Amino acid sequence: MIRFDRVAKRYPPGVDALSEVSFEVAEREMVLVGGHSGAGKSTLLKLVAAIEKSTSGAVLVGGQNLGGLSRAALPFLRRRIGMVFQDQKLLFDRNAFQNVMLPLSIAGFPPREATKRVHAALDKVGLGKRENALPAMLSGGEQQRLAIARAVVGRPSLLLADEPTAHLDAETANDVARIFHDFHQVGVTLLIATYAHDLFPGARRLQLDHGRLQA
Amino acid sequence: MKVWLLHHRDAALLAWRRLFVVPLNSLLFVIAIGVALALPAGGQMLLANARQLTGAVSATPQISIFMAANADRAAANEIGSRLGKAAGVRHARFVPREDTLSRMKANPGLRDAIEVLPGNPFPDAFVVSVDDERPESMERLAAEFRRWAGVEHVQLDSAWVRRLEALIGLGRNAVILLGALLGAGLVAICFSIIRMQVLVHRAEIEVSGLLGATENFVRRPFIYHGVLLGLGGGIVALLIVTAATLWLRAPLGDLARLYDLTLNLQPLGAIDSALLLAAAGGLGWLGATISLGQHLDR
Numbered sequence: 001m002i003r004f005d006r007v008a009k010r011y012p013p014g015v016d017a018l019s020e021v022s023f024e025v026a027e028r029e030m031v032l033v034g035g036h037s038g039a040g041k042s043t044l045l046k047l048v049a050a051i052e053k054s055t056s057g058a059v060l061v062g063g064q065n066l067g068g069l070s071r072a073a074l075p076f077l078r079r080r081i082g083m084v085f086q087d088q089k090l091l092f093d094r095n096a097f098q099n100v101m102l103p104l105s106i107a108g109f110p111p112r113e114a115t116k117r118v119h120a121a122l123d124k125v126g127l128g129k130r131e132n133a134l135p136a137m138l139s140g141g142e143q144q145r146l147a148i149a150r151a152v153v154g155r156p157s158l159l160l161a162d163e164p165t166a167h168l169d170a171e172t173a174n175d176v177a178r179i180f181h182d183f184h185q186v187g188v189t190l191l192i193a194t195y196a197h198d199l200f201p202g203a204r205r206l207q208l209d210h211g212r213l214q215a
Numbered sequence: 216m217k218v219w220l221l222h223h224r225d226a227a228l229l230a231w232r233r234l235f236v237v238p239l240n241s242l243l244f245v246i247a248i249g250v251a252l253a254l255p256a257g258g259q260m261l262l263a264n265a266r267q268l269t270g271a272v273s274a275t276p277q278i279s280i281f282m283a284a285n286a287d288r289a290a291a292n293e294i295g296s297r298l299g300k301a302a303g304v305r306h307a308r309f310v311p312r313e314d315t316l317s318r319m320k321a322n323p324g325l326r327d328a329i330e331v332l333p334g335n336p337f338p339d340a341f342v343v344s345v346d347d348e349r350p351e352s353m354e355r356l357a358a359e360f361r362r363w364a365g366v367e368h369v370q371l372d373s374a375w376v377r378r379l380e381a382l383i384g385l386g387r388n389a390v391i392l393l394g395a396l397l398g399a400g401l402v403a404i405c406f407s408i409i410r411m412q413v414l415v416h417r418a419e420i421e422v423s424g425l426l427g428a429t430e431n432f433v434r435r436p437f438i439y440h441g442v443l444l445g446l447g448g449g450i451v452a453l454l455i456v457t458a459a460t461l462w463l464r465a466p467l468g469d470l471a472r473l474y475d476l477t478l479n480l481q482p483l484g485a486i487d488s489a490l491l492l493a494a495a496g497g498l499g500w501l502g503a504t505i506s507l508g509q510h511l512d513r
Contacts, residue, residue: 049425051425072429075427075428075429075432076427077427078426079426079427083425089418089421089422089425091418091419091422102423103426105225106426106427106428107427108217108218108219108221110217110221111221
C-alpha cells in the first residue's frame, strides 16, 4: 500500500526533516510512527498524503509514484486517503454534519447517498446526536472524533492520523483508539503518528529519530 | 456530467448564501455596481430614444424654397417651371400655402394662435430633392434659388438632422467610453470583494484542498459570487434606468411637442437589457477570475 524508498525531505534553509527513510506498509496493516517532537512524523504523513513532496527518493502509494503525480491528479489521490490532522482542521463556521459532508460534496456524491454516509460516520464515532453542533460547541474529544468521521466518511482504503490522541484525557484517548481499531478490523490500512503506542496494541512500530528510521 | 452539474449547483447556492452573511455589505456593493452601470445604460437608452427624432424626419437632404408673402400663384408656377428645368434638381414638390395653413390648424397647440391672425400668413413653398447631396453642391443650388425673383427664403432642411446624427454618433462614443471606464470600475470592485472573500474563507480553501478538492471546485463559489454581484448590479442599473425613463417621459414628451416632434421615451428594450445583464455578469466573472488568479494560487 505504501512504500518509501530512500526518501529525504529537506526544508529551506537546509533543515533535514527526513533522511534516507525506507519502509513498506502492507494493505490492511496498522503501523505506528513514533519519535520525539520534530523527529519527522508529521512530515512523513504529509509525504504520503502528497501534501509535501520529497526532496529525493520515491514515495509510492497504492503503486503510484507520487513524485510523478501531476497537479491535476493530486485531488483524486487525496480522495482515496483519509487523514486526521494534528490540528484537526475543522471548519468552525459549519456544523458537525456539514464538516463531515465536505469530502463527499468534493467527490460529487449524490445528496441522498452522501447524507446516509454522513449519518453513518457520525454514528460510528458517537456523534450521531450532535450533528447540528458547531465544532466550538464540542469538547476536545468530540472534535477529534468529528475529524475522524470526516476522514472516514469517504470510506478510504488508507487512513492517516497525526497524533490523534494528543491533548485528550486517558478515557477519551482510549475511545478514539478503539475507533481506529474498528476501522482496522474492517480492512482499512492505518498509518498513525503517535507517542501513545500502548493505545494500539498489535500494531507494527516505526521509530524516527532526527528524521532517520531506527532499526 | 451529473457530478459537474451538482458541483455548479452547490457552488451557486453557496455563493448565494455568502451574499447574505453580511447582507448590508452585499447590498451596498450591488448598489455601487448598479449606479456605475446605470450611467452607460442610461446613455444607451437616451441614444435609442433619440433615434425616434431622426427617424421621424427624412435624413435625405432636401431644400425648402419659400415664396415671398406677396408673391401670387403665377409667380409660384413660374418657379415650379424653372425647378423642372434646373440642372441638379431630381424632384420638386409644390406645397400650397392653403395646405400649410390647414396642417398648422390641425396642430392643437398652434390652432388658437393661427385663428387670430388675419388671413393666411404662410407662403407657397417647394420641397426640392437633388441629384448631388454633397453639402457644397446643395449650398450652390440654394444660392442659385435665392437669386430667383419671388423667392423669399431658401433652407437646407436636413442640416439639423445631420447635426443630430453627428451628436448621436458622438454620444454613442461617449457611452462606449463611459461603459469601458465604469466596466473597469466594476471589475475592480469585484476584484476587491473576491479578495476579501478569499481571505475570509482561507481555512475552508485549505481544508478543501487537503480533502481532495480540485482547483475548479475551490474557485467556483468565488466565481459565482462575482457573477451574482455583477448580475445584481445589472438589475439595479435596469431599475434605475427604467425609473428614470418613467420620470422623464412626460417632461421630455412636452419639450419635443414644442418643436413639433413626437418623443415617447421608452426604457431599454429586451435585447439591450439582456446585453446589460450579460455584460454585468461577465464583468463580475472577470473581476473574480483575476482576483482568484492573484490571491488563490498563493
